[in-house]
Structure formats: structure tokens, C-alpha cells
Amino acid sequence: MGGFATPDLAVAVSVAGGLGMLSGTIGAEALSAQLDAVPADVPVGVNFLVPFLDRQALEDAATRSPLVEFFWGEPDPAMIATVHEGGARAGWQVGSADEARAARDAGCDLIVAQGIEAGGHIRGSLGLLPLLDEVRASVALPLVAAGGIGTGRAMAAALAAGADAVRVGTRFVAASESTAHPVYVEALIRSGADDTVLTTAFGEGWPNAPHRVLRSALTAGEALGAAQSWSPEWPSLASSGVIEAYALYAGQSVGAVRSRQAAAEIVHELVAEAEQALQSSGAQG
Ligand SMILES: Cc1cc2nc3c(=O)[nH]c(=O)nc-3n(C[C@H](O)[C@H](O)[C@H](O)COP(=O)(O)O)c2cc1C
Numbered sequence: 001m002g003g004f005a006t007p008d009l010a011v012a013v014s015v016a017g018g019l020g021m022l023s024g025t026i027g028a029e030a031l032s033a034q035l036d037a038v039p040a041d042v043p044v045g046v047n048f049l050v051p052f053l054d055r056q057a058l059e060d061a062a063t064r065s066p067l068v069e070f071f072w073g074e075p076d077p078a079m080i081a082t083v084h085e086g087g088a089r090a091g092w093q094v095g096s097a098d099e100a101r102a103a104r105d106a107g108c109d110l111i112v113a114q115g116i117e118a119g120g121h122i123r124g125s126l127g128l129l130p131l132l133d134e135v136r137a138s139v140a141l142p143l144v145a146a147g148g149i150g151t152g153r154a155m156a157a158a159l160a161a162g163a164d165a166v167r168v169g170t171r172f173v174a175a176s177e178s179t180a181h182p183v184y185v186e187a188l189i190r191s192g193a194d195d196t197v198l199t200t201a202f203g204e205g206w207p208n209a210p211h212r213v214l215r216s217a218l219t220a221g222e223a224l225g226a227a228q229s230w231s232p233e234w235p236s237l238a239s240s241g242v243i244e245a246y247a248l249y250a251g252q253s254v255g256a257v258r259s260r261q262a263a264a265e266i267v268h269e270l271v272a273e274a275e276q277a278l279q280s281s282g283a284q285g
Contacts, residue, residue: 001120001169002049003236007037009177009263010044016267018168019067024048028056035064045069045091049121051206053079062086067110069093072123072209075106093146093167095124097134110142111135112167117148119170119251121211122198129161136162148193150256152273159278168270170251175263181235183243185260187214193255202247204230213248220245 002023010020022038024031024046031046031054038044046061048054050073059082061068068083069091083090084107092103093112100111113135115128124131128147136143145163149155155166172178174185197215200208211232221228224245233239235246261269 001172002234004173004178004180004234005047006177006179007034007044009172009175011038011042012175012177012263013172013267014042014044016264017271018267019043019045020263021045021047021069022065024054024057024061024068025052026057027054028060031057032060035060043067047071047093050074050076050079058082059086062088067091069112072121075099075103075108077106080107091144093123094135095122096126096131097138099123100135100139104139104141108141110144111139112144112146113163114167115145115147116198116212117252118146119173119196119212119253120249121206121209122147128158132158132161132163148252150251150253152270152275153277154253154256155270155274156277156281159274160281168253168266170249170253171257171266171270172263173249174257174260175266176260177263179236179238181237181239181243181246184235184246184248187216187244187248188250188254188257189259191216191250191254191257193252196250196252196254202230202232204232206232211247211249212251214250214254217245217248 005023013020022034043066045067046065047069062083063086068088071093080090089109091110092108093114094100113131115131142164144165144167145158146167149166150171158166173180174188196212198212235243
């Protein structure tokens with residue numbers, strides 16, 4: 001989750017039984033400091049946005065993290081080889097079955113299938129369920145479902161549809177450990193599934209890359225006119241200016257954000273709800 005993925009948040013997710021992720025896109029030096037803050041016995045993955053890849057950060061992540069994952073680029077066998085040489089497993093977040101096959105052929109160990117319900121940048125054009133169907137039918141690797149999963153019920157549905165695990169983004173933006181600006185968190189809490197929009201508006205420096213944000217961010221940016229920057233930057237505690245007009249990334253899972261909660265509480269709630277949903281659907285079936 002880009003700069004939201006601080007060690008505090010990632011470690012809290014992993015300690016609760018998930019797999020927290022850091023962002024390698026922050027650069028080698030900053031990533032190294034973040035990895036120093038992760039206890040040796042807590043597994044935490046590192047995600048790289050391919051257009052902004054830092055080779056040194058990639059090599060460090062490959063030796064210091066159990067999972068290195070990529071997003072937004074042609075699956076590249078040389079990058080996967082670097083990950084494997086360092087001793088980590090390699091993953092690729094994809095938006096289509098073609099891209100999943102390319103990731104498998106490049107040597108990936110797991111695939112993250114991202115539906116267009118997701119918050120943040122969106123790679124493909126399919127909803128999560130049809131995408132899972134297509135990827136599951138063509139690639140026999142461990143499969144993680146991402147996009148619009150904010151409740152245990154949605155998590156159970158993704159698992160029943162062929163995923164081995166789920167990825168959750170938006171809910172953790174509102175975690176107590178997140179450095180998201182309070183105005184952003186409040187906007188997430190107020191919003192429902194139909195309050196997001198897929199746009200290319202916040203494309204300064206990363207053009208033609210569709211992303212899902214709260215519709216209110218687009219409206220606030222348009223109201224600012226020439227004063228709006230349209231940077232893809234999200235608002236952190238350190239941000240200033242009109243917070244409402246920053247890129248307020250949010251998935252269609254946003255309706256499940258109802259309060260600021262500890263990351264562990266979010267993980268436990270999702271798992272308990274999913275177990276209950278799977279049991280009751282099993283009982284009915
Ligand atoms: C604030 C935010 C930042 C994100 N940054 C990244 C990123 O740096 N790299 C990446 O692979 N995915 C990123 N994503 C997308 C997530 O990997 C995932 O696909 C998405 O959060 C799933 O949908 P959900 O938000 O409805 O849970 C981001 C998502 C959000 C909400």
C-alpha cells in the first residue's frame with residue numbers, strides 16, 4: 001500500500017496471522033531502515049511498483065524478506081531470478097489471465113489477482129469473480145484474491161471461488177497503525193461502496209494508470225481548479241493543504257470501514273466472519 005505500509009502496520013498484520021507488506025518503492029535507504037524495524041521472527045513481504053523500480057532495494061528485499069511482489073509491468077524473468085537468488089519467493093499482482101500466465105512463465109511462485117473493485121491503481125478490466133475464474137482455470141499457482149474484500153463474507157466468497165488467500169488494502173488505511181491523515185480516514189468511514197470512482201485524474205508523474213479513489217476527492221480537486229495538483233500522492237499525517245483534494249484511494253470495500261481499528265482487530269474480525277460464513281454455507285450445501 002505504498003507509503004501507508006509502515007513497519008508498525010505490516011508487523012501488526014503479520015503478528016495477527018496475516019502477511020504484512022512494506023513498499024520497496026520508497027527507495028533502498030528508506031526500505032533498509034524499515035526492514036531494520038521488523039523483528040527477525042516476523043515475516044513481512046515487500047511490494048514493488050515496476051515503473052519506479054529501485055534495483056538496490058529489490059536486491060535487499062530479496063535477501064531480507066520471504067516474499068517480494070511486483071505490480072504494474074511486464075513480468076520479467078530477470079527480476080524474478082533476482083528474487084530467487086536472494087532466497088525469497090516472488091509474486092506478481094495481475095489484472096488478467098494473460099498477465100497471470102506471463103507471471104507464471106517468468107518464474108513467479110504466486111499470483112495476486114486484482115479485480116477492478118480494488119482501491120489504488122487498477123491493472124485490469126474484470127471484476128474479481130470472473131478474473132478469479134479465468135486465472136484459476138489457467139494457472140496452477142497459489143492464488144491471492146484482491147479487490148473489494150472488506151468483510152469476512154467477501155473473504156469467504158473469494159476463497160470459495162478458488163482463491164487460496166485474500167489481500168485487503170482499504171481497510172488497513174483506516175488501521176490505528178496507519179499514517180493516513182485523519183481527514184482521509186474520516187472520509188473512508190463516511191463512505192459506502194458506491195462512493196468510489198475509477199479515474200485517471202490523479203495521474204501527474206504516473207499517467208494513463210487508472211486508479212480508484214473516493215468520488216469526493218475528484219469533486220474537491222475539480223473545485224480547486226488551477227490550484228489542484230493531481231499528484232498520485234495520498235495524504236499522510238505530514239500532509240498539508242486541502243486534504244479532501246488529495247488522491248483518497250478507496251476500494252469498493254470501503255463500506256466495511258466503520259471506525260479506526262487496530263490492524264490485529266481487523267485481521268481477527270475478517271477471519272472469524274469468514275469462518276462463520278464458510279461454515280454456514282457448508283451447512284446449507
Ligand atoms: C492506499 C492504497 C495504496 C496502494 N498501493 C499499492 C502499491 O503500492 N502496490 C500495489 O501492488 N498495490 C497497491 N494497492 C492495491 C492493493 O494491492 C490491492 O489491490 C487493493 O488494495 C485491494 O482492494 P481493496 O482496497 O478494496 O482491499 C494500493 C491500494 C490502496 C488502497
